[in-house]
Amino acid sequence: MSVESSNAPNFLSNQIREEISNGQTQHIVTRFPPEPNGFLHIGHAKSIWVNFSLAEQFGGRCHLRFDDTNPAKEEEQFVQSIQQDIQWLGYRWSGEVRYASQYFDQLYEWAIHLVKQGLAYVDDLSAEQMREYRGTLTEPGRPSPYRERSVEENLDLLERMATGEFGEGEKVLRARIDMASPNINLRDPVLYRIRHAHHHQTGDKWKIYPSYDFAHGQSDAIEGITHSICTLEFEDHRPLYNWMLEHLPVPARPRQIEFARMNVNYTVTSKRKLRLLVEKGIVNGWDDPRMPTISGLRRRGYTPASLRHFCEMTGVARSANVVDIAMLYSAIRSDLEENAPRAMCVLNPLKVVLTNVAEDHEEQIEAAGHPAREDMGTRILPLARELYIDADDFMEEPPKKFFRLAPGKEVRLRNAYVIKCDEVVKNDDGSIKELRCSVDFDTLGANPEGRKVKGVIHWVSAEHGVPVEVRNYDNLFTVEAPDKFKDEQEFLANLNPESLSVTEGIGEPSLRDAQPEDHFQFERVGYFCADRFDHGDNGKLVFNRTVSLKDGWAKAQKKAAQAGQQG
């Protein structure tokens, strides 16, 4: 199955197509505007996909612009990690990386312009006072006592704010719009605030920094953005976005369009909660394979194509949504089913002795790298007298329809022979020590005579197998909507204690050649990815479970158990 884009229609592409057909739009320019104050997560991936794929679809361009108007919260490390994540996802922005901070000079000029028009004023109210004056959802606000300052005084004060004469919080520049507007965002929003902070791009040049509302639309206009796509919570800001463009001599008139942000169940994307998980040591950093960050997903073994496909399959609309994480699993499985080479790895070893194989016997079996892809070549599977199979693949007293190994039963060793279990050898405590089996030598690449062996199990030669560390990952939360908990304790009470379990397994020898970030399907088990950082350290082989294979047998067993309980 292909995981590449088929450009399913959505309300954004429909609208742009219509604009192009009626001549309203000639070309399109979009932008992805992250604030460099944290790591990108799966929700950002959606926004990246929306902006880049729309531009691509209509032969336009997409810019990367850091929305860096708040030096108190931003860091250079994030401007680096964000660029890496975008590139890893497979996107290249048009031109150089841009920063809203590049436009600070222009923005400041425009602030002066507004003041001169009588459309902005310097306010001395404290933050608390401003809140009181703003009114409530149902009551109009009241004008600040400083609202009627003269243009001259405002100009003077603004300049002195900019030169650092006042302390943080002493004054702000506000737009003069309407303190009684039913839209609270229009009740004289703050345009500039004083911050005596070092900025990662502009250093110590500025003492005042523009607010989002004063920077975003103008930055879009400067860059010639045609479609400024953002999430629904900015809808109430659109009148303000347009107000700025109407009252300023901007070079272009971009339009803001909102879409619903994507949520995924069994995970969180709130920055505060993500940070809490890292700081409390619940996960091992921002790129822990359980994190929904792009770097975490990457380390877990998600591929760029699978993430793009996931974005596409979940669509773009305006209704609040919570996507089932099963869709994410589906996206990565379909990519890896096609593109991951196969290997065998025993996670829970049970020794098997092949009694009719000589002590010194050793043979090399050639197996396909992928059952449907000759281009993936072959690998060698050594076979000798002793081997390991997974303990789950043997049952002393099997239920009906158990197609694996059991006393007196036959099973096929994947890519090799059919064997029969002749004897179960036990330890003193009654646990199983090993299985003694006999090989049917006529079954290599051939079906046995006169009977059908339905089961196929994976195995690894005891002498040749290589030890591997396998990290099995699962959802971080046991509840569908962990984001709904506001209280920290309540939130943390829903962590999945089994989100990580590490086991020592035995892999086929070819796994020794695996490079960090190589993907594999461990046959009959799941998809795994050699850890980006730990794999290969001191010769240790470390594999992360990206996602398990679907398990029809487990599902049937579970259903049978439930039916048994009820009946």
Next chain:
RNA sequence: UGGGGUAUAGCCAAGUGGUAAGGCACCGGUUUCUGGUACCGGCAUUCACAGGUUCGAAUCCUGUUACCCCAGCCA
């Protein structure tokens, strides 16, 4: 309660007056040296609800309900 939005299956989602796409999940079956994959079939007589217009309504009109967002000098 003021303003702004959204309601189509368990979850996403197309559909814009002509008789409910697709995907995920789920349920059957076929194939299979992965209980995987692939393939075949099933899964909304109805689109939040109630009226109305129309030959015909998820789409238009009226009303109602539910849910989401907004009272940072965050974005």
